């Protein structure tokens with residue numbers, strides 16, 4: 260890449276750097292660019308949590324800095340510069356964004372966090388091309404970011420404080436300046452050094468090539484003058500002249516409007532040119548993008564990435580690729596996605612599981628959700644792919660599908676059981692202890708699958724005998740979900756269909772994750788069958804997430820566990836359960 264012709268493209272344009280950073284000014288002027296400096300008054304206080312990535316935050320801040328300068332200059336002399344450049348540098352570590360420290364203690368907190376570790380430095384850049392016609396300002400925004408990895412050595416407390424006392428950290432993102440004394444803290448750098456200093460010159464020049472030789476429209480996003488968001492400013496307009504410094508011929512266009520009030524946080528500025536920014540639609544973007552994250556998680560689980568890393572991590576991408584028999588490039592990308600999703604950690608030694616992944620995404624272990632993930636990948640994913648036709652044609656379309664072959668349906672059932680087993684193991688204790696069931700001596704878990712909840716109930720209540728009632732083809736596989744030689748005390752399994760067969764006798768019926776599977780008429784039928792099986796006893800009724808208009812038997816206690824399902828009992832439940840947890844009561848109303 261020949262640089263001077265690129266920079267030369269800007270020679271006859273009025274270029275403004277919307278930044279007070281002396282480092283940015285130096286980098287750009289040393290590259291031969293001629294420009295003016297008009298520091299932006301945009302307050303860097305966007306809601307970080309509203310951005311999907313740290314660099315999206317840096318880019319947006321850079322853009323707002325530049326937009327603020329462009330619109331202010333346009334208002335002042337009704338002529339905006341040709342090009343305005345904004346930039347924002349942030350340091351990120353462990354999902355946290357570090358900007359300039361507020362004071363020495365803040366600098367100490369930042370540097371301690373970075374001590375001995377690798378972190379990312381992102382600079383977001385916005386290049387705005389302005390065009391004023393008939394008093395109207397149109398702007399084309401081109402934006403990009405650059406990431407550089409920086410590793411700090413292990414540093415002593417004394418050294419950190421000596422560095423802080425030098426005063427250098429205070430105007431620098433992350434509390435250090437790599438180009439000066441801070442260079443002593445740094446063990447190595449991966450990527451563009453100047454990006455850390457405050458401006459990714461190389462990427463900037465490449466962007467200019469794209470824009471000018473010839474411009475590629477897909478890199479340029481047209482922003483109409485009307486859509487310039489409102490900005491918060493630090494100073495009143497008259498302060499501007501003090502901050503503006505010229506590098507080239509000074510045409511900053513600041514007219515020193517004295518005594519003019521700054522635009523309020525929400526209000527338009529004096530010329531009515533700046534409008535309220537629309538709220539950033541991060542929830543919507545998450546909805547749009549969410550399936551990609553799910554599929555990346557499903558794929559990593561299926562390829563046993565979390566198992567490999569649990570046993571042998573940390574490992575480099577190339578080693579993981581070999582172990583899972585996949586391409587190095589594809590594996591590297593998948594691993595990086597998992598890092599971004601918080602499932603893996605990446606260090607110098609390679610990729611490793613987070614605790615969350617080791618506990619829940621490896622295939623073995625009491626808290627494993629591997630089966631639950633596999634079920635969603637192999638079953639729910641396909642079902643949802645057909646959602647449009649299900650909506651168009653109605654549920655009868657699914658009913659009209661050809662019968663699947665029995666071995667396939669057996670596999671599907673086992674997958675489903677594995678999914679339910681994993682999930683129930685995770686929640687069983689909470690469900691079993693959400694109510695005080697100690698007065699009961701017998702319970703029946705309807706559709707209790709592998710008995711994971713029944714087992715917990717039996718463990719929690721030493722007097723309780725629990726029957727698991729489920730389809731014969733489910734009961735047939737139960738033993739494979741429990742340790743060999745497992746002899747459950749006070750727990751037994753009865754095959755049957757709760758819509759057809761007599762329900763086993765019990766004082767308490769448990770329906771956990773059952774009712775949501777059925778349409779209202781079926782729910783009514785099932786609850787009526789349960790109601791008929793209940794023996795006379797004190798009465799308590801609760802309505803919760805579903806409005807149960809069943810013929811509720813005066814003989815049965817009936818409670819709804821919103822997170823888990825329904826418990827029907829005939830014991831003395833006339834008082835609200837004292838062991839009910841706050842988190843379990845959401846949306847539930849009690850009436851005796």
Ligand SMILES: Cc1cn([C@@H]2O[C@H](COP(=O)(O)OP(=O)(O)OP(=O)(O)O)[C@@H](O)[C@H]2O)c(=O)[nH]c1=O
Pocket residue numbers: 277278279280281282283298299303324346347348349350359380430431432433435436437438441455456457458
């Ligand atoms: C990591 C690092 C950062 N910096 C400086 O940190 C400021 C970041 O803050 P910003 O908000 O992006 O810029 P600013 O200085 O406030 O200026 P402005 O863009 O006008 O808001 C910029 O200065 C950078 O050089 C260094 O000089 N060296 C380093 O190693």
